[in-house]
Amino acid sequence: MRKLLGVIGVASLMAGPALAADLGARPIYKAPALAPVFSWTGWYIGGNAGYGWGENTNATVFSDYGWAVPPNPNLKPKGFIGGGQIGYDWQVTNWVLGLVADFQGTDIKDSVTVITPGMTKSLSEKLDFLGTVRGRLGWAANNWLFYGSGGLAYGDVHSTLSFSEPGNFAAASKSETRVGWAARGGINYAWTPNWIVGVDYLHYDLGHTSIHTFDSDANFLSVHQRVEGDIVRGVINYKF
DSSP states (O other), X not given: OHHHHHHHHHHHHHHHHXXXXXXXXXXXXXXXXXXXXXXXXXXXXXXEEEEEEEOOOOOEEEESSSTTSSOOOOOOOEEEEEEEEEEEEEEETTEEEEEEEEEEEEEEEEEEEEEETTEEEEEEEEEEEEEEXXXXXXXXXXXXXXXXXEEEEEEEEEEEEEXXXXXXXXXXXXXXXXXXXXXXXXXXXXXXXXXXXEEEEEEEEEEEEEEEEEOTTOOEEEEEEEEEEEEEEEEEEEEO
């Protein structure tokens, strides 16, 4: 019995180092590195391009004679828009607060001529440029940003009118800078730490523009048109 216990003791002493060696050979596992979280805080500058279409201008005519006889021209301006923007964002947890200014040249325009027996009427409207200064508020999901914005809008509007009938005519044009408001919603995606792409929608309202003139018979003529529309555009920004 004593011999058996001795053999068991010797075997245990010999097996201990071998077991320890096996345990020490186990591979060491490391926790995977955490993916970096994108921060929207900082300055950015970029460009944009898109398409705009105006609301029905709802031309209102005041006249001593002639033009006020229906039908009257009515416009729906549309066309290309493109420009640039600069802004700053500040991220607090998932909320992003920002201020952005943009300026675009546009070709949003329309012209209509209405011909009736003995009378021709023409009207046009063109938005030459559009700028906005807006505050924006967004929700960030890492490198995605969903936002809304609103603020000041301004633009240069060029309008013309002409009217003719046998023995009488009128023509006038006017360019003016109108000030109003704009609201925008959009999505941005940061595809690198510095480059951001996105798409957005904007509605602008610059109020009404008016043209006043007299025809060749000295009758007063005035036309008022609404300057309002919508824009869809793609944007690309470089974040500093």
